[in-house]
Amino acid sequence: MPIDDFMNEMTQVTDTAAQNAANYDNAAAPQRAVPALPDAQTVTQVTHWTDKLFSFRITRPASMRFRSGEFVMIGLMGDPHPDTGKQKPLLRAYSIASPSWDDELEFYSIKVQDGPLTSKLQHIQPGDEVILRPKPVGTLVHDALLPGKRLWLFATGTGFAPFASLLRDPQTFEDYDEVIVTHTCRTVGELTYGAQLIEDIRSNEMLEELIGDGFATKLRYYPTTTREESPKMGRITALMRSGEVFDDLGVPPLSPENDRAMICGNMAFNLELKDLLEEYGLHEGANSAPREYVVEKAFLD
Numbered sequence: 001m002p003i004d005d006f007m008n009e010m011t012q013v014t015d016t017a018a019q020n021a022a023n024y025d026n027a028a029a030p031q032r033a034v035p036a037l038p039d040a041q042t043v044t045q046v047t048h049w050t051d052k053l054f055s056f057r058i059t060r061p062a063s064m065r066f067r068s069g070e071f072v073m074i075g076l077m078g079d080p081h082p083d084t085g086k087q088k089p090l091l092r093a094y095s096i097a098s099p100s101w102d103d104e105l106e107f108y109s110i111k112v113q114d115g116p117l118t119s120k121l122q123h124i125q126p127g128d129e130v131i132l133r134p135k136p137v138g139t140l141v142h143d144a145l146l147p148g149k150r151l152w153l154f155a156t157g158t159g160f161a162p163f164a165s166l167l168r169d170p171q172t173f174e175d176y177d178e179v180i181v182t183h184t185c186r187t188v189g190e191l192t193y194g195a196q197l198i199e200d201i202r203s204n205e206m207l208e209e210l211i212g213d214g215f216a217t218k219l220r221y222y223p224t225t226t227r228e229e230s231p232k233m234g235r236i237t238a239l240m241r242s243g244e245v246f247d248d249l250g251v252p253p254l255s256p257e258n259d260r261a262m263i264c265g266n267m268a269f270n271l272e273l274k275d276l277l278e279e280y281g282l283h284e285g286a287n288s289a290p291r292e293y294v295v296e297k298a299f300l301d
């Protein structure tokens with residue numbers, strides 16, 4: 001099935017999912033005068049996308065600056081120590097999913113039933129507080145890439161989060177002629193957050209005004225699933241090796257002259273794709289030495 005037809009189908013899937021998500025959305029956040037936690041921020045919105053995935057928005061400290069694609073440490077207070085009763089913050093690295101111009105911060109998370117943090121974090125409600133260490137860092141930033149023609153954003157699962165930030169940043173479309181986002185998940189439901197976001201970006205009037213008419217045609221979306229039937233099945237790495245992704249999108253295989261890439265997913269995926277990009281002749285860049293691709297350094301799952 002052509003990708004455009006797939007997108008139409010995905011839109012129908014996501015319309016229903018967005019409706020479900022909206023039903024889950026909670027009421028407006030009550031105001032709290034005194035923060036009870038160190039570095040406390042207030043939850044403003046929570047959306048449950050599947051039984052394993054949710055996103056949430058929190059207030060943003062007025063002084064906090066970051067580059068789209070960076071991550072921060074966020075969390076909650078841990079359980080009291082059985083002997084001393086003392087509580088320590090339980091923090092994990094989370095990519096910021098919102099763009100740097102947004103007044104609030106957005107995050108996209110898995111729910112692990114016995115996970116120390118996400119078993120609790122999944123129950124947050126608007127008005128609750130979370131801890132945010134406001135020191136953003138990261139490698140998935142434009143500064144770590146040399147200028148190029150085409151930007152590839154390769155994600156699996158919640159690895160889509162930093163791209164949700166970068167895709168809402170005008171610079172992403174100013175710097176490249178074409179931006180290709182691939183997202184591989186086990187099931188169709190796990191694609192919903194990303195698919196919905198792509199739809200929103202395509203009709204985002206502010207981006208259109210900033211970047212110009214037709215900016216949305218620069219954005220190509222290539223979702224695939226591995227464990228549930230969908231129009232495009234298979235790991236992106238396999239689809240690259242077979243050449244199928246290039247045929248589907250009508251673009252040549254990656255080259256160090258034209259292509260730039262960012263990788264964010266589970267550890268095995270990050271490593272495998274890194275090797276593959278090296279085979280195409282691309283080299284890993286860093287803030288201090290920009291090259292042709294970058295990999296997320298925060299471990300996501």
Ligand code: A2P
Pocket residue numbers: 156157184185186225226227235236237265266268269270272273301
């Ligand atoms: P698969 O179902 O074949 O393992 P997970 O939920 O385990 O983090 O995986 C998210 C997605 O990433 C799944 O679709 C999974 O495919 C895929 N994936 C896992 N490891 C790799 C890898 N080394 N290369 C490409 N895709 C991978």
